[in-house]
Amino acid sequence: MANTTTSMVIPVDSAHRLDEERLLSYLQTHVKGFLPPPASLQVSQFGHGQSNPTYLLKVELHGAVQRYVLRKKPPGHILQSAHAVEREYQVLSALGEGRTKVPVPRVYCLCTDPNVIGTPFYVMEHLDGRLFVNPNLPGMDPKERRAIYGAMARVLAAIHLADVDATGLSRYGRKENYCKRQVERWAAQYHLSTGKGKPDPDPNMLELIQWLRENIPSEDASAGSRTGIVHGDFRLDNLVFHPTEARVIGVLDWELSTLGNQMSDAAYNCLPYVVKNSVSPGKNYGFDEPLADGIPSLPEYLADYCDAAGVPWPANTWNFYTALSLFRYGAICAGVYLRMLQGNASGGKRAEDAGPMALFFAATALGLVKQGPILPRQPPHSVSALMQVPARNTGGEVGSQQVLGFAPSARVQELKRRLLSFMEQHIYPSETELNDLMYSSNDRWTIHPTEEKLKKLAKSEGLWNLWIPADSAALASNLLHDDEGVPRLKDAADRLVGAGLSNLEYAHLCEILGRSMWAPQMFNCNAPDTGNMEVLLRYGNPEQQRQWLKPLLEGDIRSGFAMTEPNVASSDATNIECSIVREGNEYVINGHKWWTSGAMDPRCKLLIVMGKTDPSAAMHKQQSMVLVDINTPGVKIVRPLLVFGFDDAPHGHAEIKFENVRVPVTNLLLGEGRGFEIAQGRLGPGRLHHCMRLLGAAERGMDLMVKRATQRKAFGKTLAQHGSFAHMLAKSRLDIEQTRLLVLNAAHQLDLHGNKVAKGAIAMAKVAAPNTALRVLDNAIQVHGGGGVSSDFPLSHLWAGARTLRLADGPDEVHLGTIAKLELQRVSRL
Structure with a gap:
């Protein structure tokens, strides 16, 4: 399944032997902390890889053992500008030592004196971890596969987010015309590897070079590109993972x-999706067909990367980037093959294979660009609306939710079946009992035993925390795996972190939860806890996650999000007046908030408070978010607020005053002035969750409406037999189906491109969903007559919730403004 870094070593190849005595003397002089004489040195070579020879150094003295890794240029003649170990040392030095979030091994020394071992080299830290040579990750649990790929995507994003100015790498390369220079560089390298006295040039490679030269895309930001650090060879087998966790410890x-x-880095990283093993049997260059369970599809993987990096996927130019990556890989293989013929390549049998593989990559790239966009086939659990087919042919059936292009995958269909069964068996039968508590004058702010029983049952059936996105499932599982120092069985922890779904996949399940006002909290999928947990997953530090995220994931506590204020128009969050002022090692909070949902719940322990830390900063850098224990002195719950007469006990919506509330500075999330940044990361998925649930509310209204209309008679016939009802029913179905497409498309865009690019689709869904739910529920209320506005049916409560959501996530007018602005921008570019 995995190789350890120490298991990958082999005896040193005869062509790569070192003067060990001279090397030992040099290292004892130049590496701080290196064991002094008479320490012994054992040298072995890493067998994986074909580029710069890399060695494991084991140093021993009186029982003490040290391990280092040495990386050097290969001996003999090498191509110009190739194998620049000096540049490797430079970038590792710049990114390491905690300067960035990129995990790299520590470097100790760079030697450019060829008299020591014959070529320049550098020495770095030996990382004791796992290496995955086969991208299919055979023999691994599907959830761990998903976690491994999620970790890889986040690390690539971390590389691309590294500040070149802050790290001293602003002159590490030329930023302009990168793709053009890459084409010419690798064309030149390829020509140096072929020709007279060398392997003959490949006609496919020559044709590919010409195609690339003629199709170089624009490289400005509007074309979906961003300039910064490019790894150049970022792939799974160049990452060292933690021995037991799905976490990268070294690139x-x-x-x-x-x-x-x-984006060329991202395309290169995605080559296994193009180079299928079914095309090259017995090789580990790409994925098997079909993808192993747990390995994300290309759109899923790119969604992870784009979301973490904050960039869109440039679909129109992805074809070029992929072809460029295949071309470059082919040129590299041609150079490796030449070095093998010359006798100075590392990598053994893989170096021998490099010649045929150069031909294979060229033919693959050329074939793909001739047939059109490079869009690989998807596995059954694909999130790609462009390529996915329905789970079954609906034959025109309405209300089936098998929407062409967005149909639930096989695993989501199974989860959907289990969830629907749970709703029928447990949630709907309990609604009356739970409503009675909400309307009780004595016990309304207490927790009903039925709720706790249903939560425990949902956990046992693996229907808990279904909202957790795929890229966060591993972190959540690891957090839950350790229970106050006592490890929980991993399968038990995994049952608490959902299925690692995309937004599109979760949409099909979240809709079902919206059929009952009580359902979301029974599965720990309720607002605002989901949004708050997502904030802690994305932006919380380990201590914050341990203290607050873990009990939230368990469902042991609840939380509130305190942003809206009664004295300002909070639809414009820059109006917020709550102050967060630092005094020594504390922040002092003063402000007045309302509509802090969940704060009335007796289990509510945490408030995420948004306020201003620097009113003089730029408009969107004034705000910060801080974690506040609700029992902190100065936090005063003024009252529960009513929503059309409903107070939603025991959950509630609170008005709160913060009067000289003091919290440690360690309670700050991410950093001062980063409140808007956190809010944007929180808003996309959270807003869509509401839209998904609103569709469920509308469907519940439809079901109750039809049932009522077929059972009640007026003027000698059932309500369903009246023409006015037929028109009402048909229009309701049209509303739901149109809105469902908007919501599913927004979820798909969020998966594919992230919040920034998907904001238009999200805004459209946010306007359409509550308005559709209101129209359908109003029709259902009308059909129920007096019963519809009573508490005997869930319709009035569902209607009140839907009407609130035309305000709660920003008023319709804000979202309509976003849609109009984007439309004006689109037209102006025509």
Whole structure:
């Protein structure tokens, strides 16, 4: 399944032997902390890889053992500008030592004196971890596969987010015309590897070079590119993972790193989706067909990367980036093959395979660009609306939710079946009992035993925390795996972190939860807890996650989000007046908030408070978010607020005053002035969750409406037999189906491109969903007559919730303004 870094070593190849005595003397002089004489040195070579020879150094003295890794240029004649170990050392030095979030091994020394071992080299930390050579991750649990790929995507994003100015890498390469320079560089390298006295040039490669030269895309930001650090050879087998966790502890092989168009890095990383093993049997260059369970589809993987990096997927130019990556891989293979013929390549049998693989990559790239956009086939659990087919042919059936292009995958259909069964068996039968508590004058702010029983049952059936996105499932599972120092069985922890779904996949399940006002909290999928947990997953530090996220994931506590204020128009969050002032090691909070949902719940322990830390800063850098224990002195619950007469006990919506509330500075989330940044990361998925649930509310209204209309008679016939009802029913179905498409498309866009690019689709869904739910529920209320506005049916409560959501996530007018602005921008570019 995985190789350890120490299991990958082999005896040193005869062509790569070192003067060990001279090397030992040099290291004892130049590496701080290196064991002194008479320490012994054992040298072995890493067998994986074909580029710069890499060695494991084991140093021993009186029982003490040290391990280092040495990386050097290969001996003999090498191509110009290739194997620049000096640049590797430079970038590792710049990114390491905690300067960035990029996990790299620590470097100790760079030697450019060829008299020591014959070529320049550098020495770095040995990382004791796992290496995954086969991208299919055979023998691994599906959830761990998903977690491994999620970790890889986040690390690539971390590389691309590194500040080149802050790290001293602003002159590490030329930023402009990266793709053009890459085409010419690798064309030149390829020509140096072929020709007279060398392998003959490949006609496919020559044709591919010409195609690339003629199809170089624009490289400005509007084309979906961003300039910064490019790793150049970022792939799974160049990452060292933690021995037991799905976490990258080291990114290796920076030989090809530079500054440039970072989307080329992402395309290169995605080559296994293009180079299928079914095309090259017995090789580990790509994925098997079909993808192993748990490995994300290309759109899923890119959604993870784009979301973490904050960039859109440039669909129109992805074809070029993929072809460029295949071309570059082919050119590299041609160079490796030449070095093998010359006798100075590392990598053994893989170096021998490099010649045929160069031909294979060229033919693959050329074939793909001739047939059109490079869009790989998807596995059954794909989130791609462009490529996914329905789970079954609906034959025109309405209300089936099997929407062409967005149909639930096989695993989501199974979860959907289980969830629907749970609703029928447990949630609907309990609604009356739970409503009675809400309307009780004595016990309304207490927790009903039925709720706790249903939550425990949902956990046992693996229907808990279904909202947790795929890229966060591993972190949540690891957090829950350790229970106050006592490890919980991993399968038990995994049952609490959902299925690792995309937004599109979760949409099909979240809709079902919206059929009952009580359902979301029974599965720990309720607002505002989901949004708050997502904030802690994305932006919380380990201590904040341990203290607050863990009990939230368990469902042991609840939380509130305190942003809206009664004295200002909070639809414009820059109006917020709550102050967060630092005094020594504390922040002092003063402000007046309302509509803090969940704060009335006796289980509510945490408030995430948004306020201003620096009113003089730029408009969107004034706000910060801080964690506040609700029992902190100065936090005063003024009253529960009513929503059309409903107070939603025991959950509630509170008006709160913060009067000289003091919290440690360690309670700050992410950093001062980053409140808007956090809010944007929180708003996309959270807003869509509401839209998904509103569709469920509308469907519940439809079901109750039809049932009522077929059972009640007026003027000698059932209500369903009246023509006015037929028109009402048909229009309601039209509303739901149209809105469902908007919501599913928004979820798909969010998966594919992230919040920024998907904001228009989200805004449209946000306007359409509550208005559709209101129209359908109003029709259902009308059909129920007096019963519809009573508490005997869930319709009035569902209607009140839907009407509130035309305000709660920003008023319709704000979202309509976003849609109009984007439309004006689109037209102006025509």
